[in-house]
Amino acid sequence: MSESVNVTVTGAAGQIGYALLFRIASGQLLGADTRVKLRLLEIPQAARAAEGTALELQDGAFPLLAGVDVFDDPKQAFSGANVALLVGARPRTKGMERGDLLEANGGIFKPQGEAINAGAAEDIKILVVGNPANTNALIAQRNAPDVPAERFTAMTRLDHNRAVAQLSQRLSVPVSEIRKVTIWGNHSATQFPDILHAEVAGRNAAEAVGDQQWYADEFIPRVAKRGAEIIDVRGASSAASAASAAIDHVFDWVNGTREGDWTSVALPSDGSYGVPEGLISSFPVVSRGGKWEIVQGLDIDAFSRARIDASVAELAEERTAVERLGLI
Numbered sequence: 001m002s003e004s005v006n007v008t009v010t011g012a013a014g015q016i017g018y019a020l021l022f023r024i025a026s027g028q029l030l031g032a033d034t035r036v037k038l039r040l041l042e043i044p045q046a047a048r049a050a051e052g053t054a055l056e057l058q059d060g061a062f063p064l065l066a067g068v069d070v071f072d073d074p075k076q077a078f079s080g081a082n083v084a085l086l087v088g089a090r091p092r093t094k095g096m097e098r099g100d101l102l103e104a105n106g107g108i109f110k111p112q113g114e115a116i117n118a119g120a121a122e123d124i125k126i127l128v129v130g131n132p133a134n135t136n137a138l139i140a141q142r143n144a145p146d147v148p149a150e151r152f153t154a155m156t157r158l159d160h161n162r163a164v165a166q167l168s169q170r171l172s173v174p175v176s177e178i179r180k181v182t183i184w185g186n187h188s189a190t191q192f193p194d195i196l197h198a199e200v201a202g203r204n205a206a207e208a209v210g211d212q213q214w215y216a217d218e219f220i221p222r223v224a225k226r227g228a229e230i231i232d233v234r235g236a237s238s239a240a241s242a243a244s245a246a247i248d249h250v251f252d253w254v255n256g257t258r259e260g261d262w263t264s265v266a267l268p269s270d271g272s273y274g275v276p277e278g279l280i281s282s283f284p285v286v287s288r289g290g291k292w293e294i295v296q297g298l299d300i301d302a303f304s305r306a307r308i309d310a311s312v313a314e315l316a317e318e319r320t321a322v323e324r325l326g327l328i
């Protein structure tokens with residue numbers, strides 16, 4: 001059994017936090033051989049609720065759980081962190097777009113980036129879940145100049161999983177048969193869920209669907225607006241599915257993606273596919289040796305190009321907005 005790994009989770013007393021922490025403690029984030037020390041960060045008003053969750057974690061008697069500490073100070077919470085899940089932020093409510101949260105939530109990620117820069121472990125891996133996730137990740141990254149930029153990622157795995165599930169339902173095939181779906185761009189309604197390179201049981205997915213109108217007018221908006229659909233039907237933003245996607249994201253980062261497949265992650269662009277360098281945009285990626293690599297060489301047709309460009313333009317606008325707010 002290895003040394004324990006420090007996992008910092010922000011927003012630990014929130015909805016996603018509650019769905020996430022028990023899965024981490026059970027070994028699903030890092031694997032069944034890795035002991036975990038949880039470091040929970042909350043705002044002072046919610047720290048007692050996080051203490052309550054810590055008591056429940058203790059009551060789970062998880063063999064892989066090496067300890068739980070609760071903090072209300074980011075510097076302490078991120079000290080020595082090997083993995084950081086930045087969940088704590090306000091969720092949107094009915095009628096809002098995720099970008100509307102920029103002003104309310106952006107300010108959270110500057111001090112957290114600074115705290116990561118000051119005290120996280122050398123091998124820190126960061127996943128931002130709190131919305132607007134891509135731009136919050138950009139804020140944290142730009143405030144942590146000593147941490148390699150590629151360690152900062154934002155979550156589009158929930159969108160990816162949603163796309164796989166919709167395709168599976170449409171084609172009546174198990175999700176395990178679906179490969180190489182991509183989410184491009186922002187975790188927002190402008191995102192582009194791409195099935196043109198995807199495979200279903202070894203066959204091209206777009207050909208298997210054979211219905212461009214369903215793809216353009218039903219599938220893409222259904223996936224891109226699924227967060228709003230959940231808020232409408234459930235009365236609160238997605239929580240357990242978001243926690244599950246966060247587990248998938250980090251598990252694949254640490255353990256590698258499966259052969260013959262890829263996943264979707266928002267990470268700092270290196271200029272691939274014409275996305276301006278530095279923007280935290282979603283790409284098709286594989287994970288090898290604990291590092292994400294953008295899948296290269298995919299043909300991008302005019303339909304896809306227009307959609308990728310629109311989502312990337314929104315990311316550039318969000319970057320300008322946070323520059324104006326003095327957050328980067």
Ligand SMILES: NC(=O)c1ccc[n+]([C@@H]2O[C@H](COP(=O)([O-])OP(=O)(O)OC[C@H]3O[C@@H](n4cnc5c(N)ncnc54)[C@H](O)[C@@H]3O)[C@@H](O)[C@H]2O)c1
Pocket residue numbers: 010011012013014015016017041042043046087088089090091092108128129130131132133155156158159187237238239242
């Ligand atoms: N990227 C995605 O796919 C995705 C999916 C679902 C939800 N989200 C986002 O995740 C965020 C959390 O959602 P939730 O449903 O858990 O919300 P929630 O309101 O239930 O919980 C948020 C928690 O964060 C805490 N918090 C606020 N500011 C903090 C700070 N500075 N430091 C530490 N903790 C802080 C709050 O006290 C609260 O307990 C929201 O922004 C939501 O929109 C993202």
Ligand SMILES: O=C(O)C[C@H](O)C(=O)O
Pocket residue numbers: 091092098131158226227228230237238
């Ligand atoms: O849509 C939201 O506001 C929550 C989350 O980002 C989601 O995709 O479910």
